Amino acid sequence: MLFGVGCQREIPNDLVGLNRTVLDEAVRGGVVKVEGRAVRIVKFGVSVDDLFAKLQVLGAVGYYEGGPELGIQTCLSGMTDDVRTKVRDLEETRKNVNRRVIGWLSRQRLNETEHLQWFDAGDMYKDMGTKVIGQFCSFLSYQTRLVRPDKYILGFMNVPLKVPGWDGELKGPLAKVSIRVPKNLRELIDEIKRRNAVDLMVKAS
Numbered sequence: 671m672l673f674g675v676g677c678q679r680e681i682p683n684d685l686v687g688l689n690r691t692v693l694d695e696a697v698r699g700g701v702v703k704v705e706g707r708a709v710r711i712v713k714f715g716v717s718v719d720d721l722f723a724k725l726q727v728l729g730a731v732g733y734y735e736g737g738p739e740l741g742i743q744t745c746l747s748g749m750t751d752d753v754r755t756k757v758r759d760l761e762e763t764r765k766n767v768n769r770r771v772i773g774w775l776s777r778q779r780l781n782e783t784e785h786l787q788w789f790d791a792g793d794m795y796k797d798m799g800t801k802v803i804g805q806f807c808s809f810l811s812y813q814t815r816l817v818r819p820d821k822y823i824l825g826f827m828n829v830p831l832k833v834p835g836w837d838g839e840l841k842g843p844l845a846k847v848s849i850r851v852p853k854n855l856r857e858l859i860d861e862i863k864r865r866n867a868v869d870l871m872v873k874a875s
């Protein structure tokens with residue numbers, strides 16, 4: 671089983687430490703420009719947030735159809751109309767699957783234990799990279815009609831045996847599990863009244 675722990679944003683709040691060092695160096699070199707809370711890539715005329723969102727789609731949804739390679743090319747050469755079209759198509763594919771999963775969970779509800787709520791998407795995200803299950807769990811954490819606000823959310827999906835660019839297959843079936851935290855539970859974690867998601871996964875492993 672593969673574990674994935676994520677937060678609602680990859681780097682919450684202000685940048686610190688190495689992230690701040692990289693940003694400061696990029697600003698000094700004229701690579702990026704800070705505009706309020708936004709950071710714009712000067713050469714490409716696109717915000718970091720916008721590029722990041724597109725890379726998230728290319729890398730995760732397009733994992734088995736050249737998405738990561740296209741993402742690297744985009745970072746080096748900038749956004750093209752072909753890339754924008756590819757991202758739109760992949761995003762529409764993911765939205766269609768997300769709608770099916772939401773509909774299924776609306777009928778079946780999540781499984782629950784004392785502190786957890788979980789679901790197994792099986793092969794519903796077939797042909798997509800396993801990062802999509804974490805992205806869906808992040809989305810699900812805001813669906814107050816479907817989730818309990820005080821329980822950890824765990825989502826499972828089957829891991830395809832094929833790995834792009836590698837001549838071979840993974841040995842035996844694997845599942846990816848990602849965990850997210852609803853708003854009420856995040857507040858309890860901040861108050862050190864509950865384990866954070868990373869500690870929970872370490873304990874579980």
